[in-house]
Each structure stands twice: as C-alpha cells, then as structure tokens.
Amino acid sequence: MEQRIYATGAEPSTLDVRDFKYVPDMAALAAPLKGGTRYNPEDIEDQHRVGICTAISLTQNARKALGIKFSADFQYLIQKKYIDKNWSEGSSARSSLGAAKGKEDAQGNFLWGGLLPAEHWTFTTEEDRKLPYSKYIAKLKAIPETELKKLFEISKNYRLAGYAQVEVKRDVIAKAIDESRAGLIVRFVVGREWYTAPIEPLRRAIEPISGHLTIESNYDGNSGRIANTWGPDWADKGTAFFSMLTNPPTEAWIPYYNDLPLPDPIQKQKEELETLKGELKKLIQKIVKLLNLKM
Numbered sequence: 010m011e012q013r014i015y016a017t018g019a020e021p022s023t024l025d026v027r028d029f030k031y032v033p034d035m036a037a038l039a040a041p042l043k044g045g046t047r048y049n050p051e052d053i054e055d056q057h058r059v060g061i062c063t064a065i066s067l068t069q070n071a072r073k074a075l076g077i078k079f080s081a082d083f084q085y086l087i088q089k090k091y092i093d094k095n096w097s098e099g100s101s102a103r104s105s106l107g108a109a110k111g112k113e114d115a116q117g118n119f120l121w122g123g124l125l126p127a128e129h130w131t132f133t134t135e136e137d138r139k140l141p142y143s144k145y146i147a148k149l150k151a152i153p154e155t156e157l158k159k160l161f162e163i164s165k166n167y168r169l170a171g172y173a174q175v176e177v178k179r180d181v182i183a184k185a186i187d188e189s190r191a192g193l194i195v196r197f198v199v200g201r202e203w204y205t206a207p208i209e210p211l212r213r214a215i216e217p218i219s220g221h222l223t224i225e226s227n228y229d230g231n232s233g234r235i236a237n238t239w240g241p242d243w244a245d246k247g248t249a250f251f252s253m254l255t256n257p258p259t260e261a262w263i264p265y266y267n268d269l270p271l272p273d274p275i276q277k278q279k280e281e282l283e284t285l286k287g288e289l290k291k292l293i294q295k296i297v298k299l300l301n302l303k304m
Contacts, residue, residue: 014204015239016142017219018060019196022103022260024174027282031173031263032274033184045186045227048073048236053247054081055240057138059145060098061085062222063105065238066194067264070224071109071124071167074190074266079167080130082137083160084108086149091121096150098142102194102222102262106172109264111165121157123164132156171271171279175261179253183228185263188272192226195235195258197251208244211235211251225261 052073054065064085072078087108088100111122133148175185175193186192199221200214210232223235226248234250241247251257265271271279 015243016056016058016060016098017062017199017221018099019062019220019222020099020101021196021220022101022174022262024103028103029171029173029275029278029282031175031181031185032278033181033188039180041183041187043227043229044183045192045225045234046073047234048192048224048226048248050241050246053236053241053243054238055135055138056081056238057135058140059138059142060219061100061138062238063100063102064088066102066222066224067105067109068124069236069238070191070194070264071266073192073226074264075167075268077167078127079124080127082133082149083125083130083164086152086157087122089146089149096146099219102196102260105222106169106194106262106264110169110172119161119165121161122168123161124167124169125160125164126167129160129163168267170265170267171275172262172264173275175263177257177259177261179228179231182225182233182253182261185261186225186228189263190266192224192236194222194262194264195225196220196222196260197235197256197258208249211249211256213256220259225258 052069054069056062056065061081065081068079068081068084084105088104089096091112092104092107093100108122109124112120114120132152137145137148175182182193198214198217199219200216201218202212202214223237225233226236227234231253232250233253234248236248237243270276
C-alpha cells in the first residue's frame, strides 16, 4: 500500500504586545498525575493535502468545547486574508486564534472573524482539501466580499473571549489543560518519523520538514496526548502520545470561549493593556497637536 504523505504548515507564532501569557496559580501549581479529556475518532478532521492544520486544530478544539461543528475552511480563509495577508501555504497558532477572536474598528464595530458553524459554509467541501494547495486556495479567494459579510453576521456570535500563550513546562501545561474547555493548541516540529505507522509515541524530527499544529488534550505524568488533523485512521484513532522530556511542543496556547469570563490574571493583563493603549493614544494626540502648532 502506498504510504500517505500528510500536509503540514504551522509556522512559529509571531509575538507582540497584544499577546497575553497564561499565569497559573503559583500557590497550587503542581498538577495531578493525570488530567484532561481524550478526543474520539468522530472529533478528528482530515486536512488531506493542504496545510490548514492551524485552522482545523482550533475548530476541532471549539467543537469539543462548545458541541458545535465549525468550518475550518472559513477559519483558514480569515487567517490568510485578514491576518497573514498572504496566500502561501502555512500559518500560525496565533493567526488562527486571532481570526477566531475577530477584529473591531476604533468605534467597536465588528469587522471580521469569529467561528462559523459548518452548516453555513457552502463554498468548499472536504474533498477540496485533496486538491493541490493552489487550487484549494483559488476557491477560497473566489468567494465574494458580499458573501463574506453575510457570514460575518453569523460568525460574530461565536468569537473567542481571548487566548493566552502557555509556557512549555510540564506542570504549567497540565494546569492549563485542567482549566481549559477542550485542551491546548500546541505546535511540534515534524519529520518523516510522524508518517510511520504505527506511531506511538510521537517521534522526534531527525530531519525537520515543517511545523505542525495539533491539540494537546490530556496528560499522564510526563506524557501528553495530541489530537491530530490527519483523520481518525492516523496512529491511535487520530491521536498519539509524546514525551515532555524528549519531544515537547515548541509552543502552546489556551483559547477562552465567549461563554466563559477570562481568568483573573488574563483579565488584569487585558485591562492593563487597554490602559496602556489609552495612554499611548493620548500621547500621540499631544505630539500631533504640538507638530501642528509648530507648522
């Protein structure tokens, strides 16, 4: 039987002042030995030939958290068109999370983003993911702006409340999984070792091919289990475990869904950031006023 080569495509996430860092309760940091919830085969989607692991990982996570199947193709379109602002293959965890949180203008009016229930997406099917990436992207790019605006009226009701980067340490990740709704979004460096079946545990990339985004849904001691985006027939029903000691993820993120308030440390950081942004805005206005007076 011909060995299948799956697509990858998760680039390292860029960082800027808008990112929040997950801050666990340091007094109760030590996490139990086991925790989290394993994903079932019906939870696992397949990206086939196109590198949309970033979009599918988040929509799988949202489906597990909220009980609604969301469109990964819509999610990827938002990432590429409005955040990455390019159509090359590959994106990042941060782009996916930012797309699901959405964008507002200075007056607070919603512009784009959010998560779209799959029942409202009619422009592509899972079969289109078997096309060459250029043909798959051509279908996304052909969707009229008027149609996207209609979809945004729906997706704005399913936005992330926020997201935070999690330090890649065993106890911190375990605590974040315990506090999450459906696990963390994590990135690994992938080699051809991942394509070998059976694959338990994940194998460290001897010759890296790319980055790949998955979900870390549960943990057992120093091992974690991922839910992949390569279909339920990959590895152990679409999942596999890894060792935090020998093959940890390169980054991890926790999404917060809009039916839950942000944890106190994250809310505090958000309020501090809003205050900072307000002060910077005032400072810029003063500088502009002074420049106008001198002119």
